[in-house]
Amino acid sequence: MIQLDLSYLQTISRGDQTFIKEMLTMFLTTTFPELTELKQHAASQSLDMLGSTAHKMKAPIQILGVPVVSDLVLEIETIGKFHVGADSLPQKIELLEGYLKELENQINAILKA
Numbered sequence: 001m002i003q004l005d006l007s008y009l010q011t012i013s014r015g016d017q018t019f020i021k022e023m024l025t026m027f028l029t030t031t032f033p034e035l036t037e038l039k040q041h042a043a044s045q046s047l048d049m050l051g052s053t054a055h056k057m058k059a060p061i062q063i064l065g066v067p068v069v070s071d072l073v074l075e076i077e078t079i080g081k082f083h084v085g086a087d088s089l090p091q092k093i094e095l096l097e098g099y100l101k102e103l104e105n106q107i108n109a110i111l112k113a
Helices: 007-013 017-043 047-063 067-082 086-112
Strands: none
Touching: 007 017, 017 047, 017 086, 047 067, 067 086
């Protein structure tokens, strides 16, 4: 199980809970469509586009303070950028999707609080 660490978000927002909730909501509304794009690019072997989409996902994921997920997105971006290791994409994307679903559950709990 992975766990959000919102300490960075707390720091940059100076504890502004409205801002934090807006950022978390924005994460949910942008990340899952990007995940769909990532899957499409992997399926069509559009590695440059895959790398670009992973790059867009990286910063919002880093804000959540979950290094294992940030590292995984970086690995996917690197595959797209350098076209090496594409055979591991299905497993990496499946793992990423699982992590993102866990984060979604945690974020939804925070937003409801």
